[in-house]
Amino acid sequence: MSHTLFISDLHLSTDHPHAIEEFQRFIALAAPQAEALYILGDLFEYWAGDDDLDDPFHARVIAALHGLARQGVRVFLMHGNRDLLMGDVLAQACGARLLPDPTLLDLYGTPTLISHGDALCIDDVEYQQFRAQVHDAKFQKNFLAQPLAERKAYIEMLRRQSTAAKQKKDAAIMDVNADAVAALLREYRYPRLIHGHTHRPDRHQHSVDGHVCERWVLSDWDRKVTALRCDAQGCRVLEF
Numbered sequence: 001m002s003h004t005l006f007i008s009d010l011h012l013s014t015d016h017p018h019a020i021e022e023f024q025r026f027i028a029l030a031a032p033q034a035e036a037l038y039i040l041g042d043l044f045e046y047w048a049g050d051d052d053l054d055d056p057f058h059a060r061v062i063a064a065l066h067g068l069a070r071q072g073v074r075v076f077l078m079h080g081n082r083d084l085l086m087g088d089v090l091a092q093a094c095g096a097r098l099l100p101d102p103t104l105l106d107l108y109g110t111p112t113l114i115s116h117g118d119a120l121c122i123d124d125v126e127y128q129q130f131r132a133q134v135h136d137a138k139f140q141k142n143f144l145a146q147p148l149a150e151r152k153a154y155i156e157m158l159r160r161q162s163t164a165a166k167q168k169k170d171a172a173i174m175d176v177n178a179d180a181v182a183a184l185l186r187e188y189r190y191p192r193l194i195h196g197h198t199h200r201p202d203r204h205q206h207s208v209d210g211h212v213c214e215r216w217v218l219s220d221w222d223r224k225v226t227a228l229r230c231d232a233q234g235c236r237v238l239e240f
Contacts, residue, residue, distance in 0.1 A: 041080025068085025069095025117195030
């Protein structure tokens with residue numbers, strides 16, 4: 001049966017060599033069976049700019065996705081909070097298409113909204129302020145004008161600060177806000193919603209204006225290697 005796969009929050013980096021091995025195995029064995037693969041953000045632990053394509057580690061990821069696309073599988077990328085500087089140059093190298101967040105799909109007859117998910121975590125005010133700053137086009141242009149080595153050093157500093165800040169936060173504020181989810185579902189006329197970011201994989205049901213909407217939260221690959229498989233019969237989690 002024709003089906004589509006969704007993954008997110010792989011956080012691929014040289015710090016976790018097992019992750020790239022799992023990714024390449026997934027791309028070689030599971031992904032070719034699908035008609036499309038959607039990566040909903042944080043494919044990389046961080047992405048400093050499309051001028052970093054020649055990094056040997058990045059080249060392995062790009063080659064895997066390009067090979068998948070050459071087999072006829074449609075590949076789609078969405079920005080996450082860690083790799084929001086992914087651009088068209090990277091997408092083209094992967095044989096992929098870069099999608100805006102959110103994007104509404106007609107998935108085998110079911111309207112399905114896909115998102116990274118971090119915009120829904122509105123209770124974390126500090127994070128949302130930071131998110132607004134780094135999504136600003138002028139900020140990104142100025143940042144990308146800096147030498148690659150300086151960009152990487154700055155991002156590494158932000159990663160350390162983020163890790164320390166998370167330890168002091170109530171876990172609940174780093175999850176999605178129910179009212180924000182309802183507002184998004186209402187705006188897009190009550191679709192199914194698929195997102196990542198929170199590292200809290202689950203299936204939820206939301207009742208919004210009398211409509212029951214399904215929400216799938218994708219797993220991060222630090223937890224386990226999984227994908228969400230969707231076809232005309234619905235969605236289910238696959239473990240590898």
